[in-house]
Amino acid sequence: MPPTPATSPPGILxxxxxGAAQGTAISVAMDMTGGIVARFKTMAIARVSxxxxxxxxxxxxxxxxxxxxxxxxxxxxxxxxATVADWLGVIGVLAMFTFAIxxxxxxxxxxxxxxxxxxxxPMPLLMLPFLGSGVVPTASLxxxxxWFANHQPxxxxxxxxxxxxxxxxxxxxLTKAVVWSVVIALGGYLWARKLYNR
Amino acid sequence: MLNKEPAIAVTGLRKSYGPHLVLDGIDLTVPQxxxxxxxxxxGAGKTTTVQILSTxxxxxxxQIRVAGHDLAAEPDAVRAAIxxxxxxxxxxxxxxxxxxxxLMADLLHVGRGRRRQTVHALLERFDLADVARExxxxxxxxxxxxxxxxxxxxxxxxxIFLDEPTAGLDPRSRRDLWQTVRGLVENDGVTVFxxxxxxxxxxxxxxxxxxxxxxALVAEGTPDQLKRLIPGGHISVRFADETALTVRITDAGVVxxxxxxxxxxxxxxxxxxxxxxxxxxLDDVFLALTGDASAAPTTAGIGFLTSLTSPTSPTSPAAxxxxxxxxxxxxxxxxxxxxxxxxxxxAVTTTKDPAR
Numbered sequence: 001m002p003p004t005p006a007t008s009p010p011g012i013l014x015x016x017x018x019g020a021a022q023g024t025a026i027s028v029a030m031d032m033t034g035g036i037v038a039r040f041k042t043m044a045i046a047r048v049s050x051x052x053x054x055x056x057x058x059x060x061x062x063x064x065x066x067x068x069x070x071x072x073x074x075x076x077x078x079x080x081x082a083t084v085a086d087w088l089g090v091i092g093v094l095a096m097f098t099f100a101i102x103x104x105x106x107x108x109x110x111x112x113x114x115x116x117x118x119x120x121x122p123m124p125l126l127m128l129p130f131l132g133s134g135v136v137p138t139a140s141l142x143x144x145x146x147w148f149a150n151h152q153p154x155x156x157x158x159x160x161x162x163x164x165x166x167x168x169x170x171x172x173x174l175t176k177a178v179v180w181s182v183v184i185a186l187g188g189y190l191w192a193r194k195l196y197n198r
Numbered sequence: 199m200l201n202k203e204p205a206i207a208v209t210g211l212r213k214s215y216g217p218h219l220v221l222d223g224i225d226l227t228v229p230q231x232x233x234x235x236x237x238x239x240x241g242a243g244k245t246t247t248v249q250i251l252s253t254x255x256x257x258x259x260x261q262i263r264v265a266g267h268d269l270a271a272e273p274d275a276v277r278a279a280i281x282x283x284x285x286x287x288x289x290x291x292x293x294x295x296x297x298x299x300x301l302m303a304d305l306l307h308v309g310r311g312r313r314r315q316t317v318h319a320l321l322e323r324f325d326l327a328d329v330a331r332e333x334x335x336x337x338x339x340x341x342x343x344x345x346x347x348x349x350x351x352x353x354x355x356x357x358i359f360l361d362e363p364t365a366g367l368d369p370r371s372r373r374d375l376w377q378t379v380r381g382l383v384e385n386d387g388v389t390v391f392x393x394x395x396x397x398x399x400x401x402x403x404x405x406x407x408x409x410x411x412x413x414a415l416v417a418e419g420t421p422d423q424l425k426r427l428i429p430g431g432h433i434s435v436r437f438a439d440e441t442a443l444t445v446r447i448t449d450a451g452v453v454x455x456x457x458x459x460x461x462x463x464x465x466x467x468x469x470x471x472x473x474x475x476x477x478x479x480l481d482d483v484f485l486a487l488t489g490d491a492s493a494a495p496t497t498a499g500i501g502f503l504t505s506l507t508s509p510t511s512p513t514s515p516a517a518x519x520x521x522x523x524x525x526x527x528x529x530x531x532x533x534x535x536x537x538x539x540x541x542x543x544x545a546v547t548t549t550k551d552p553a554r
Contacts (some may be wrong), residue, residue, distance in 0.1 A: 023206050035288035042252045043353065045275040 007072045009080075010161035011134030014154050016069050017062060017098050018125040021105035024058040028109035029118030043152060048193050052107050058102045059095065066094055081167040089164045097157050100181040101125065103188030110195035133162075148161040153180035203266050205230045205357045205389035206251060213246055220246045222413040224260070228406075230356075233383055233390040235404035237397065237480070239253035239488065242410045244393035245285060248361045251281045251391065265357050281355030285362050287342045288349070289334050295345050296321065297332040302352040316352060323350040324378065340371030347378060357389045358382065364399060376402055397480035407480070411488040424483045431477040433459050438469035452477070 031037050031050065070078075082090065105122045112118035115173055131148060132138065132155035138146050149155055156176035163170045206228040215222040220243045228234040238244050249255040251264055262269040265279035280290075285529045289298050299320055303313040321327045324344045329337065334345065343363060350358060360379065364372040380403065382388050394400055399423045400407045408418040417424055433456060435443040447455040452475060463470060 035284050035286035036290055038284050039230060039282060039288035039349070040305070041254055042277055042280065043305060044274045044284040129437075 007137070007162070009070070009078055009165065010158045011119050011129050012073065013094065013161060014064055014097075014129040014132075014134055014158050016065050017094070017101055017128065018122070018128060018154075020058065020062045020065055020098075021101050021122040021125050022119055023061070024054065024102050025109035025112075025118045025122050026104050026115060027058075028054050029112055030114045032110060033115060047053070047068055051110075051192055051196060054068055054106055055099065055102045059098055062098045063094070064118075066098075080165040080187040082165050083167055086164040086167055089170075090161060093157060093160050093164070094172070096181045096185075097153075097177065100183075100185035100188065103192060105188075107188045107192035107195065110192050128152055129158065133158050153184060156180060203230075203263075204228055205232075205265060206234070206391060207261075207263045209261045210249065210253070211247070211262060212258045213243075213250060213484070220413050221250075221257075224410075224413075224415055226415075228389060228391060230389050231383065231387050233379070233392060233403050235400035235407045236391070236393045236410055237395070237400050237407055237484065238393075238410035239395060242488075243393075243413045244410055245361055247410070248282070248284075248359050248391070248393055252280055252359050253277055254282075279351075279355060280357045280359065281350035281353055282359045283343075283350050283361065283363055284345050285365065287346045289337075289342055289345055291333070291335040294331050294333055295326050295337070295341075295348075297351055298334060298345060299352060302349045304539070306353050309354070320348040320351060325350075338371075339367055340374065343371070343375055344378065345354040345365065347375075351382070354386075355388065357391065360390060360392045362393055362395065364396065372399070379403060388471060397484055401480050409484060409487055416487045417483065421480060424480060425478045427525065428478045428482045428486055431475070431482075434472075434474045434476060435459065435463065435468075435470055436472040438471050447475075447477075 016119075028051070031054070036145040037050055041047075051104050074080075080086075108121040112121055129135070131145065132152055133149060134154065138149040138155060141149055156173040157180070159173040160177045162168075163173065204227050206226060208224060208226040211221055211226075212219075220250060224247065226234075236244050236247060246255065251255045251262065251269070253269065253276055253390050257269075264276045267275040267279070269276055289550040290301065293301065296317060299317045300313065301317055308316055324347065326341070326345060328342060334342065337345065347363070349362075364375050365380070367375065376399070379390060379392070383390055390403075392400070392403060404421060406419065407421055407424055408415045409424070417427065431447045431452070433445040433447060435445070437443070445455065445459050456475060459473075
């Protein structure tokens, strides 16, 4: 008998990533408004290493949060059908997407003048799993929303995670998720670097 | 770095934020191994100058050489030679003092063996050994500044920028920090570029002082040279009835002026509550040159007539108003022609300012 398809956990994982972006933005903004970054900038060290450090630190924090979310899901009855290869895929997709969103939130934080603004800027990200396939299948959404849901980054990521956790074929979703992640990561990195060197 | 080349050489430095002109053509030369102080009120452009010279901001125009390197062409070579202690302490609150120093050592690729020595030596030298293992968040203001400076010294900079290093410190911590800064110049031969709004600080520390006002340098020289820009000084007399008298000291000298004032006070049997001699300090120079002369004693002459005719004076037993009022014509002309009078008391002025 095939296991019950897991619908919600991928949405929860995506929401976790979006939520953690806020924490990254706050800590980046706090550093930027304090004196220590000014000190780093007057030292002969690699310019964006402060931001790289933040992103790598956020990656570790995110994985702790994601692991906690998965454990909670298992405790309340989630039984993933994923094989070892699927799990490696899940970890890879989560790392890739977290990396991208974290660079974006670092850039958003750099663009903010205060910590309070920085904490609010990544908020719209939290909405995206809901305006995608995080909670309900996109096919059930009204037409305009469905179009949006099918063309935003969280949907292919969630769909890929869903397929992997249920040991199903990822289809074109994996490619879409990779493209979105690369674009967001590169855009976020370049934007953040530009703002840092300003 | 060549020994002859100045630590900082700036010509025609300009900077504006949009339509707001912050620095309007600054020229500066700071010889190696000296303390140079940039003095100015809030908003004069001191911090902007430091930010430009320390590679944090780009100048709009100007030739700038710092530590022997062209600032625009070789910012990293400049960064390797300088240390900056900014207005807001650049320390990490979540680490201990020792960890902060180790962080700096790691960032500067100080080897493991040397790192321990460097950190230990700096903790001792800046008197931080007792609190080395405590979180910086629990440090007092004075401790934070000392740690800040110690972190700056990890890179063994040849030139240190101190942007208002003692702002918000209590008098003892301020004095301690002055001592530390002097030690850096005397023992390590570093050059210090210091900004401050405390004139006493510039007087205490600096070999040369430049006064910055609204983005332009209005005077530059040793503290003594600057003080000579303002002739004389003044004698303040406070009467029992709360009125006050300010007498300008002229070329005749402090002693002559004081004698003359005391004779006049004796002659009119005034009830004097207090007397103080005020030799010119950088405050006077500053107020006279930066255009904010409202509090300068030299302009208090106008207040004299006001106090003579004020309702409190005539009823009070303060007899001195009568004889000294005869000197009033001198006082009224004094501010406009300071060289003309030959009498020891060139300007006799009174004010009703209890704060002075």
